Amino acid sequence: MASDRPVRVRFAPSPTGMLHIGGARTALFNWAFARSCGGKFLLRIEDTDTARNSQESLQSILDSMRWLGLDWDEGPDADGDFGPYFQSQRVESYQAAIKRGLEEGWLYRCFATPEQLEAQREAARQAKTNWRFDSQSRGLSAEEAAAKHAAGKANVLRFRVQADEDIIIRDHIRGDVSFSSNEVEDWVAVRGNGMPTYNFVCALDDSAMEISHVIRGEEHLVNTPKQVLVYRALGLPEPEYAHVPLILGKDGKKLSKRTGDTALGDYISAGYPADALFNFLCLLGFSIDDKTDVFTREQLLEAFSLKRISKAGAIFDTDKLAWICGDYIRRMSVQELTAAVLPYCIEAGLVGEHASAGEELQQVVAAFQERFTLYSDFAPQAAGMFGELPDWDKKARKALAADGAARAVATLAGALEDCTWPPEDFMSVVKGVAGELEVGLGKVMKPVRAALTGTLGGPELDVVIRMLGRERSLKRLREFPAPTASE
RNA sequence: GGCCCCAUCGUCUAGUCUGGCCUAGGACACCAGGUUUUCAUCCUGGCAACAGGGGUUCAAAUCCCCUUGGGGUCACCA
Numbered sequence: 001m002a003s004d005r006p007v008r009v010r011f012a013p014s015p016t017g018m019l020h021i022g023g024a025r026t027a028l029f030n031w032a033f034a035r036s037c038g039g040k041f042l043l044r045i046e047d048t049d050t051a052r053n054s055q056e057s058l059q060s061i062l063d064s065m066r067w068l069g070l071d072w073d074e075g076p077d078a079d080g081d082f083g084p085y086f087q088s089q090r091v092e093s094y095q096a097a098i099k100r101g102l103e104e105g106w107l108y109r110c111f112a113t114p115e116q117l118e119a120q121r122e123a124a125r126q127a128k129t130n131w132r133f134d135s136q137s138r139g140l141s142a143e144e145a146a147a148k149h150a151a152g153k154a155n156v157l158r159f160r161v162q163a164d165e166d167i168i169i170r171d172h173i174r175g176d177v178s179f180s181s182n183e184v185e186d187w188v189a190v191r192g193n194g195m196p197t198y199n200f201v202c203a204l205d206d207s208a209m210e211i212s213h214v215i216r217g218e219e220h221l222v223n224t225p226k227q228v229l230v231y232r233a234l235g236l237p238e239p240e241y242a243h244v245p246l247i248l249g250k251d252g253k254k255l256s257k258r259t260g261d262t263a264l265g266d267y268i269s270a271g272y273p274a275d276a277l278f279n280f281l282c283l284l285g286f287s288i289d290d291k292t293d294v295f296t297r298e299q300l301l302e303a304f305s306l307k308r309i310s311k312a313g314a315i316f317d318t319d320k321l322a323w324i325c326g327d328y329i330r331r332m333s334v335q336e337l338t339a340a341v342l343p344y345c346i347e348a349g350l351v352g353e354h355a356s357a358g359e360e361l362q363q364v365v366a367a368f369q370e371r372f373t374l375y376s377d378f379a380p381q382a383a384g385m386f387g388e389l390p391d392w393d394k395k396a397r398k399a400l401a402a403d404g405a406a407r408a409v410a411t412l413a414g415a416l417e418d419c420t421w422p423p424e425d426f427m428s429v430v431k432g433v434a435g436e437l438e439v440g441l442g443k444v445m446k447p448v449r450a451a452l453t454g455t456l457g458g459p460e461l462d463v464v465i466r467m468l469g470r471e472r473s474l475k476r477l478r479e480f481p482a483p484t485a486s487e
Numbered sequence: 488g489g490c491c492c493c494a495u496c497g498u499c500u501a502g503u504c505u506g507g508c509c510u511a512g513g514a515c516a517c518c519a520g521g522u523u524u525u526c527a528u529c530c531u532g533g534c535a536a537c538a539g540g541g542g543u544u545c546a547a548a549u550c551c552c553c554u555u556g557g558g559g560u561c562a563c564c565a
Binding site for chain 2: 016117218221248254293441456457458
């Protein structure tokens with residue numbers, strides 16, 4: 001299985017939708033493998049399904065890949081010696097193989113219509129019996145078939161699968177997997193419209209691009225035999241395989257929209273830190289060792305090996321993802337984090353259109369750094385530190401309505417007014433007020449926090465008043481909602 | 488249903504190939520304490536797994552077989 005070919009791997013998405021989480025991880029493993037052993041990582045666009053392709057999908061896939069930091073050596077926007085990298089532009093290159101297949105007989109024209117096939121399938125379903133395609137056209141002589149074809153009869157090209165052949169796939173993750181060719185039907189290699197299908201071009205392209213390792217999702221394991229048959233028919237060297245386990249949803253089934261966001265784009269726009277998501281994706285079916293779960297790309301590349309990819313599917317655990325995000329945010333420098341959070345602050349109108357990640361904003365970010373997990377979390381949480389206090393939440397209102405709360409807040413406001421600004425030791429001021437009123441510290445702190453921030457959590461209060469400044473602090477301590485009858 | 492893949496705490500996993508160091512390790516989540524003016528962070532502790540049954544062996548989470556369970560796939564989609 002070990003070959004001395006240079007390592008060349010590829011990720012081959014089809015532009016029929018956004019990049020899926022599972023696809024992203026497959027791309028990531030391909031990337032990591034190439035980068036960890038000095039190979040090439042290529043991106044090939046499988047756009048043979050002309051009906052479902054879209055430019056937007058392609059763009060969003062490219063954007064998602066770049067966002068994750070998965071750069072490719074050859075592919076769209078990165079020309080190499082094995083282009084073009086769009087299958088739709090490679091159709092020419094498949095003609096020789098098609099011609100040869102027809103001549104050698106491992107491709108044959110099948111004249112069954114889609115309607116006939118569907119009827120057969122339906123009948124099999126009704127009878128609850130296993131159905132495998134059995135072409136009437138298989139026995140046609142080349143001349144007969146050519147004649148029908150020339151007469152304008154619609155047809156597809158099917159691959160003639162020989163009976164009783166063993167097809168063994170040597171897989172780096174699963175070991176040897178064997179299939180009997182009796183289980184493989186005569187599949188369609190070229191559609192009626194002349195466009196070849198996935199299994200056919202996949203093998204042709206991988207071969208033409210000198211792909212050494214095919215690393216892809218486990219759902220592809222079952223059609224690998226078809227591709228292997230193409231290599232065998234053409235006498236081409238087979239690549240090595242690695243079928244990575246699936247990412248599953250909370251329900252244990254293949255991740256689907258039902259159980260959460262499945263498109264990487266959703267995570268990008270939701271404000272997830274790219275490095276955190278990257279790290280988390282690695283953890284799904286891969287591990288460096290028995291205790292490292294937060295690591296840098298360098299560490300990953302140093303440790304990466306197909307052998308360390310596990311076989312069983314992995315459930316996408318949003319709790320752990322959230323934890324990793326928070327961990328990354330806590331480790332970031334304040335400057336970096338501020339820059340990351342700035343667009344969301346602008347969007348929320350907290351700062352001006354052209355605000356910068358300057359010192360003032362950095363101060364606030366630093367105060368909240370250990371309290372949020374997504375870039376987008378900061379703005380709503382820290383909104384009260386900008387401009388006016390938007391509102392007081394339920395708990396804050398309750399705290400302000402408590403017995404003695406109003407008095408405590410007013411007393412503190414008075415005490416604050418008398419001291420220099422910023423107060424040298426805020427806590428001793430609070431303690432002084434508590435002593436004066438002969439109440440516990442909490443009786444003062446809680447309502448004061450409520451009045452100042454509109455909520456009961458948040459950064460330390462002396463930091464809060466510093467950020468707020470004298471005027472705003474005193475204003476908030478003087479203007480807060482009075483207890484309402486209902487409370 | 489056929490074929491294929493898989494099976495360690497609730498979840499992600501280490502250990503499995505190359506049996507003994509496993510009284511099964513780490514992390515998330517959860518619970519309990521501690522630090523803290525609050526929240527969060529942080530620290531300490533706790534809960535919690537080798538799917539079941541047969542073999543092989545002095546010895547099995549590790550090797551073999553069966554059962555069970557889960558997943559994937561069965562298109563002129565990729």
